[in-house]
Amino acid sequence: MSDMLGGADAGKPSLFEIVAQHKMGGLLEPALRHVTSVYAHRYPRYLVRVLNWHEEAYAALMLLVERHYLRNYGASFTEHFYGTKRVRTRTIGGDNSLTRADMWRSLAFLVGLPLAKSRLDQLYDRLSGGEAARLLGDAFAARDRPAEEAAEAGPAAGLRQRLASVRAVATRLFIRYYAHANFAYHAATLLYYVAYMFDRTDYNSPWLHILGLQVRRLSAADYRAMDARGPTTSSLAAPPNGTALRATRNLVARLLAGGLDALKALLPLSIFFYRFLEWWYRSDFHRKIQQAPVPPPPMPPRPHPDGLAVPEDQSLCPICEKPRTNPAMAPSGYVFCYPCIHRHVAGAGTCPVTLARTRPADIRKLYTDA
Template identity: 45%
Template sequence: MEFLSNLGTAGDIHRPSVFELVAQEKMRDLLRPALRYLLSVYAQRYPRYLLRLVNNHDELYAILTLAVERHYLGEWGASFPENFYGLKRVSVGKVQSRSKGPQPLTRSETWLSLFFLVGVPYLKSKLDEAYEKVSGGSGARIFGNVFAENNDASLELEPLPVRMKKHTKATFKAVYPYINGAYQAAIFLYQIGYMYGKTEFYSPWLHLAGLKIRRMSMKDYVTAAARVAALSSASRLQWARHLLAVLVRRGFDFLKYALPMSIFFFKFLEWWYSSEYHKQGGARPIPPPPDPVAPHPEGIPLPEDLTVCALCLKKRTNPTMVPSGFVFCYPCIFRHVEEHEACPVTLVKTSTEQLRKIYSAA
């Protein structure tokens, strides 16, 4: 176990082990679902105020992360998870002077770190979401392109903007898996190289920013404490000017304890709502079904024969239901939703992930 805890240190006490770096990375990965879960739970009680935040969760998380990381990079020279584990960022070409003590990150290093900590994950999540939408989701990955529409003759008859949009989607769908594979492979290779001492950079983003991760020394903590004490002293002389700065600083420092506690609370809620205790104590009668969604005046008309698909006007095969409750042939509704992203009858916004096949009990 002593070997495992010191793996990757190579005799350098300030070089963090790969396990410390993985731990701070996992902590960052847990914050996003925790925030999403809390918002979704409270949005059910206060939809008027929180539903828009839930729908724009990625943007909200990016803004909050930007504010938190900006504070910790400016005050501690480290991201929030790195500071939680006693780590800091140091410029590769910067010589640390003993007389001056630890040197803070420059403005360019701070903004580069913010881009790689906030901007890159945000762009990656949006690209993943776009690929999930273009590829048709898990259903399309299981069944392949069986229901894809590859009629080149009909494609030539469509307007140029529509053709360009479809070609762009097809190109993105074909190319993005390779881009994502290269992205994951680069991160993995850097981690392996760091673990075996072949590189001092744990990730390609640190390499591009010219920064490496080091353990904080006692001098770092003493310098930070002196800086906070100086600000508190100044606030007594200029109370009105520095009060807000002190409150913001204390609030961000409190996050070091509040956010990990929220993660454990999130995991506890996950366990509670999936346990038998919650199911037994909260058993309630099944509520009545909601009122059916009325057909939209601009939607397609419904056939008189309920066994006929409203899209192809033929006997329905492989019946599939949309969230609004109407049933169509799976190939017909899949192609329609993939192109228009809406129910053909009610025009309610729908995705291919929400399609549900109906199986006969006979």
Template identity: 45%
Template sequence: MSNLGGGSQADRPSLFELIAQDKMREMLEPALRYVIAVYAQRYPRYLIRIVNRYEEFYALLMFFVERHYLREYGASFAENFYGLKRVRAPRIVKQPKVTIDDESVATQAAAAAGPSIPGSNKLRERDIKKSLFFLIGLPYIKSKLDEYYEKVSGGEAARLFGDEFTQEEEDLTGQSLAVRSKAAVIKVFKRGYPYVNAVYQLAILAHYIGYLYNKTPFYSPWLRLIGIEVKRMSAADYREIQQKAKSAPRKPAGSLVESIKNNVLGLLSGSLDFLKVLLPMSIFFFKFLEWWYQSDYYKKASTAGDTAEVPPPERIKPHPEGLPMPRAANICPICLKTITNPTALSSGYVYCYPCAYKQVEDHGRCPVTLMRCKTDDLRKLYDDAGM
């Protein structure tokens, strides 16, 4: 089944690979957020700003990461991780507004035209820019819009209780035109955004299905928009990357400044390549923690730890107007004699049984703390270890 949609073309990735890499990209954000949040508790001075503006920080970070990967490997980070690459779609497919039927004909025509010249479908700088917009800009804009919609629609409460729960619309007569038009825009957004969102999700779903049944070469509407297909990397691609890596650092350094620049750039691109190891690791770590905190192991481990050190209950202090506590613990505060038949009240204080019973029956209170007690609360103590 996973090969369904792969069809006869060996370099056509299955939909499941594509969804897997999409999911991995989506996982990166919460994983990194978690790591940063943990460190922000330790070093709040430096990291709290990042936590507060996390979405911007993440977008900026991913901009550099994705740009590096698009330039070096012709793929987004997650695509590269799954051994995929981006190529420009053959021009014939790139006609605007092709229906799905037309397009499958077009794909066949393109396939019939034979393999294109190698290298001709490499990403150009323009394609990289477009890719970056759809990889980072669009998700960022969408998350901001989602957030804004949540804000204007009243959030969770409105969804549960319906529109009545949201605030009454203010009376705007007499307000300036700017205020009124702003309110109108917000109202339109509030009504329209769920539909836009539905169309967005449907477009993605339609492309998944179309791709699965080999009706379109694009698995997402954005790739169709920018005319880029995702393919499996071939052995030749790997060889090319390896050669590039070998030949790149051999650049003779002209001046000191240039060699420093080369070194810094090399270090930077090296660390970006290292992300290939680091980011998936952080995902696995995040997933592990998620599992750990939900699993029985965690509950067992934490309860086992707890039984060893349950804190003692807080002692109820004697009331200033109550009876004074005698010096020795084995003296009854009521009759001031050695306690016979020790009996505790619900306040935790111990008296002789007859004293305690009479006191509670007459006054309904513990004589020392003045806490309300009933005769049913009297408890006989069998162990006088604490007396």
């Protein structure tokens, strides 16, 4: 449908490509969080702090990554991964490539907006009492803190009281309107998807509309230009007569740029790793493999050649050779009548069958007749 309605514009990516891009962007964060948490268990000293500030750490990382890709390829990381780039809707002198300002505005929407939204979501969860409030209504919502400090006198207390009441009002407004804002956010995204699919707009998201940028497929000319430029050398064309410091800085920059280009392969791999772990822990497969082996049975006790012979009929007592009454076991594992074995052990201090050293206290009463 997307292709039928897309019309003659070959440079316009289909909705499926756009949705795939957005989905991939959403998967990167949990994948990295999972990998970090796995390693935080192993190296808690360094990584627990990263895990606690995961969203900020992720935003900082993505700022680096997205800046690199926007500067060198004119696209966000996922857009470049799917062979698309951002272009200006309004060209400046026939050139529609991104300006510096476009790049920074793009970064604000690519990195800042998701971070802010995630933080606000958490705040809303905390203030509104979380799942319980959402499912069961206002009765379970978190109450405003009682204004105990109001009892104090003096101008400082008055100011504090006024601040507290302002805060309470702000909290109430936030709780009331955030859900609506959230709804509007998702509705706008969906609306743009539908409009994009029916070719009513060239922007696949409201943010791109605000920025005045479109996402277009890379053309053959784009690929040729990229090849000619080589891998991310735009900022590295340093003169050969630089100082040692500049040479070092150049090397570090080149290594960093190389690493960021390698992310093209690494980040999708981490998604597959994450998906694999998810499947692994959800399926029964790993439980079958990890099942603890059944411990081998203990060695059977060996009758001593000089000891009593064990009767063929296992229900007989080896000492009196009659059916056992009141069965009791020596530590060797053989079972006798309690009076017989007690009398023997008290006298000889050994098990009558194996001649192993045995004390009367070692005899165990059996409550289920063996």
